[in-house]
Amino acid sequence: MAGSCLIEKIGYHIPLSATDAALLARLEEQEEPFRARATVRDIGQPADRLFVVRAGWFFSYMILPNGGRQIMHIHYPGDIVGIPDVAFARTSAALAAATPGRLCPFPKSALDEVFIRSPRLSALLFSIGMVEHAVLADRIRIISRMGAEARVTHFLLEVVSRLRVTRRDLQGHFELPLSQGMIGDAIGLTNVYVSRALKRMQGDGLIRKHAHGIDLLDEDEMKKRVDFEDRHFKIDTSWFPGS
Amino acid sequence: MAGSCLIEKIGYHIPLSATDAALLARLEEQEEPFRARATVRDIGQPADRLFVVRAGWFFSYMILPNGGRQIMHIHYPGDIVGIPDVAFARTSAALAAATPGRLCPFPKSALDEVFIRSPRLSALLFSIGMVEHAVLADRIRIISRMGAEARVTHFLLEVVSRLRVTRRDLQGHFELPLSQGMIGDAIGLTNVYVSRALKRMQGDGLIRKHAHGIDLLDEDEMKKRVDFEDRHFKIDTSWFPGS
DNA sequence: CGAGGTGTTGAACTTGGTCAAAAGTCGTGG
DNA sequence: CCACGACTTTTGACCAAGTTCAACACCTCG
Numbered sequence: 010m011a012g013s014c015l016i017e018k019i020g021y022h023i024p025l026s027a028t029d030a031a032l033l034a035r036l037e038e039q040e041e042p043f044r045a046r047a048t049v050r051d052i053g054q055p056a057d058r059l060f061v062v063r064a065g066w067f068f069s070y071m072i073l074p075n076g077g078r079q080i081m082h083i084h085y086p087g088d089i090v091g092i093p094d095v096a097f098a099r100t101s102a103a104l105a106a107a108t109p110g111r112l113c114p115f116p117k118s119a120l121d122e123v124f125i126r127s128p129r130l131s132a133l134l135f136s137i138g139m140v141e142h143a144v145l146a147d148r149i150r151i152i153s154r155m156g157a158e159a160r161v162t163h164f165l166l167e168v169v170s171r172l173r174v175t176r177r178d179l180q181g182h183f184e185l186p187l188s189q190g191m192i193g194d195a196i197g198l199t200n201v202y203v204s205r206a207l208k209r210m211q212g213d214g215l216i217r218k219h220a221h222g223i224d225l226l227d228e229d230e231m232k233k234r235v236d237f238e239d240r241h242f243k244i245d246t247s248w249f250p251g252s
Numbered sequence: 253m254a255g256s257c258l259i260e261k262i263g264y265h266i267p268l269s270a271t272d273a274a275l276l277a278r279l280e281e282q283e284e285p286f287r288a289r290a291t292v293r294d295i296g297q298p299a300d301r302l303f304v305v306r307a308g309w310f311f312s313y314m315i316l317p318n319g320g321r322q323i324m325h326i327h328y329p330g331d332i333v334g335i336p337d338v339a340f341a342r343t344s345a346a347l348a349a350a351t352p353g354r355l356c357p358f359p360k361s362a363l364d365e366v367f368i369r370s371p372r373l374s375a376l377l378f379s380i381g382m383v384e385h386a387v388l389a390d391r392i393r394i395i396s397r398m399g400a401e402a403r404v405t406h407f408l409l410e411v412v413s414r415l416r417v418t419r420r421d422l423q424g425h426f427e428l429p430l431s432q433g434m435i436g437d438a439i440g441l442t443n444v445y446v447s448r449a450l451k452r453m454q455g456d457g458l459i460r461k462h463a464h465g466i467d468l469l470d471e472d473e474m475k476k477r478v479d480f481e482d483r484h485f486k487i488d489t490s491w492f493p494g495s
Numbered sequence: 496c497g498a499g500g501t502g503t504t505g506a507a508c509t510t511g512g513t514c515a516a517a518a519g520t521c522g523t524g525g
Numbered sequence: 526c527c528a529c530g531a532c533t534t535t536t537g538a539c540c541a542a543g544t545t546c547a548a549c550a551c552c553t554c555g
Contacts, residue, residue, distance in 0.1 A: 056488070071393050074402070074479045079393045093386060096379035098488040101386055101481065117491045124375050125493045128367040135367075135378050136339035138385065143336060143344055145388040150314050150322045153395050153440030157543070159317070188501060197396030202543055204503060236317045238344065245299070245341040248360045250368045400511070431533060445511055447535060463520095 013037055014087035015061045018175060022133055022244050029130050032123055036089075037061050037113040049104040049112065056100045058114045059091035065110015066186055069102040070194065080195035082141065083107070083168070083187075087175055092138045095120065108186045128250040136244050143240045151235060152197045157206040160196040163235045165216070165223060170239045181225035256280055257330035258304045261418060265376060265487050272373050275366055279332075280304050280356040292347040292355065299343045301357045302334035308353015309429055312345040313437065323438040325384065326350070326411070326430075330418055335381045338363065351429045371493040379487050386483045394478060395440045400449040403439040406478045408459070408466060413482045424468030 016033050019025065025033070040063055043049060049060070052072065060067075067084040081102055084090045094100050095117065124131045144167065151163045165185075173179050189207070190200040198206070207223075210216050215231055217224040225231060259276050262268065268276070283306055286292060292303070295315065303310075310327040324345055327333045337343050338360065367374045387410065394406040416422050432450070433443040441449070450466075453459050458474055460467040468474060 071389065073393060073397055074477065075397065077397050079396055081389050081392065093382045093389070095491075096382035096386070096487050097483075098486075098490070101389070120375075121491060121493050124371040124378075128371075128374070131371070131374050131378070132363075132367050135374070135381065138378065138381055139336045139339035142381065142385045142388065143339070145385065145392060146314065146324050146336070146344070149324065149388060149392055149395065149440075150316060152392065153322055154316055154318065154320050190501080197392075199544060200502080201504090201545085205543090208503085234317065240340075243341075244339050247341070248338075248364060250364050433533080442512060443534080444513085444536090447533095448511090451535085 014063070014175060015089070018087035019130075019133065021174070022136075023129060023246055023249065026127075026129075029127050032127060032130060035122075036115045036119060037063070038115070040111050040113050042111050043067075043106040043109065045106055045109050047106045049106065050100060052100055052103045054100050056091070056094035056097055057117050059089060059094070059117060059120075060104075061113040061115070062086050062088045062090060063111040063113055066107040067104060067110060067112070068107050068191070068195075069104045071102050078194045079197075080191060081145070083171070083195070085171055085175070086110075089134075089137070092134070092141065107191070132249045133244070133246070136246070140240050140244065147238065147240070148196070155235070157198055157202050158210055159235050160198060161192070161203060161206045161210065162215070162231045163237060164192060164196050165225065166228070166231055166235070166237045169225065169228075170237075170241050174241045181228050182222070184222040186221065257306070257418060258332070261330035262373075262376065264417070265379075266372060266489055266492065269370075269372075272370050275370060275373060278365075279358045279362060280306070281358070283354050283356050285354050286310075286349040286352065288349055288352050290349045292349065293343060295343055295346045297343050299334070299337035299340055300360050302332060302337075302360060302363075303347070304356040304358070305329050305331045305333060306354040306356055309350040310347060310353060310355070311350050311434070311438075312347045314345050321437045322440075323434060324388070326414070326438070328414055328418070329353075332377075332380070335377070335384065338381075350434070375492045376487070376489070379489070383483050383487065390481065390483070391439070398478070400441055400445050401453055402478050403441060404435070404446060404449045404453065405458070405474045406480060407435060407439050408468065409471070409474055409478070409480045412468065412471075413480075413484050417484045424471050425465070427465040429464065 015037060016025065016030060019033060049067065062084050064086055067090065068080050069082050069084070069090065070078050070080045073079055090104060123134065151160055168185065169179065169181070169183060172183060189203040193200050193203045207216070207218060211218060215227050217226055231237070258280060259268065259273060262276060292310065305327050307329055310333065311323050312325050312327070312333065313321050313323045316322055333347060366377065394403055411428065412422065412424070412426060415426060432446040436443050436446045450459070450461060454461060458470050460469055474480070
C-alpha cells in the first residue's frame, strides 16, 4: 500500500503498529473514480458505507428548505468521509466531487474490527471526529455574527490549514478548485458577495487572486482579524490507551 | 448510583453490562454545585476534565472577535460535557451554568479505561459525539441562509427533541430557562430580533409564550417549515461490536 | 465555434442590527 | 411586606450589510 495518504495522515498523529496498519489497509481495498461535479451519494440513503479520499477534492452538503445548498465539509486526499454518519442509519448529507478524483468505499462494519482490535486507533478516530466537530463550531462562530470579509478570510485560512496536514511546507500560495458560488454555499453568502469580499480583500493587500487559486499575502494579519485557530496541526494523543 | 441520569440516558441506547455500568459509575463519583450564571471553565484552560451534568442546564460558548458570545451547546441533565475537547490539549469553549445545577467532573484519562475495557461503550461514546456533530451541522444549515423565524423555530424544536430523550412523554409545553439574549447568542440574532420573531410566531398561532416557557401549538407545521430532523431519538447501534 | 459554467458590476430592495427608552419581573434586604 | 436594583422584554426609528435581479465579459472544453 505504497501511496496511501490515509496511512500517511494517520501515521502523522500516532505511531502505527503492524496490526493498525493492516486494519487501515483494509479500508482502502476498493477504489472508484468520479468526474468533477459527480454526485457520490444523496441525502437519506443508507449510511452503511464510509469512504477514504484517494485523490481529488470532494465535499458534503445539505439542502436548505428554500432550495439552497449548504456545504458542510470539504474532503481532501487522505480524509475519511462519513464519520459523522456513523451514528445514524441514513445519511444526513450528500457527497459530491469538486474535482475529478477517486474514493475508496468501505463498510461501516469495518469499524467494528477497529474498535475491538485497536483501542488506540479507536481513540484516534474518535479524536478525528472531534476535530471535525471543532471545525463546524468555528464555522458557526464565524457565520453567525461576522461580516462577509471575515467569513471569507476564515474560510481561506481553514483550507490552507487543512492542506498543510499533508503538505507541511505549503506557503501562502495554493490552488483553489472551488467556484465562488461554492465558497458562498460553505459560509452562507451569495457568489456575488464572495466576489465583492475578495475584491476588497485584494484592495487591502491581504490576498492576490490568480487563475486557479489565491495567494495569502499577509496570513498573520488575516489570522488576527478572525481569531483563527488551527484545529488540524496537533491532536492531543496524551490520554490515548497504551498500545 | 440510584438517581444517575447518565446511566439512564446511556442505557436507553444499549443494554449495559455490569462492567459498563461500573465504568460509568466512576464518572459520577464527585459532584460540585453551581449557581445560575456561574462560569465553570474558561476558554484556553487545560482540557483535562470532562463533566456529567447531574442537575440543571449548562451551556458552552465561544467568544467572537467583536466581543459577542456564540453559544454552541446546551447541556441537559445526563449529558456528558466536553467530549469535543477530547482531541485538544486546551478547551476551545467556555462552560457556564444557565440555571442552578450540579456537575460531576472526571478526568480525561478515565476515557482510557472505557476504550480499553469496553469496545461497545467506546462505540456509543463515539456515536454520541457524532450526534453533537449533526446538531452543529443542522445549526449551520439553519443559521447560514434562513430567516429569523426559521432560526427560532429550529432552536425550539431542537430543545424539545433534546428534552424528550429523558422525558419521552413531553408534550409541546415546557419550561425554557434561557433569556432571549441567550437564544439569540445561540442562533446568531440579537435579543431584539428574537423578541420580534417570537411575537410574530405567536401571531401565526405556532407558539404561545408564558411566564417561564413556551407552548408549541403546531409542532408539525414548525417541523415542516424548517425541515426539522430529530437527531436524538435513535442512534444506529447496529454496527456496534458484539459485547 | 458555441455552450455552459464562472466572475464582475450596478441598482433597488430587504432583513436584521443598533440605539434608546419604557415597562415588566424577580430576588434580596430592610 | 414592601422597596430597591438588576436583569429582561418590548417597541420604535433609523441604518447598514448582504440579497436579488440583470447584464455582460471570460474562459474552457466539447
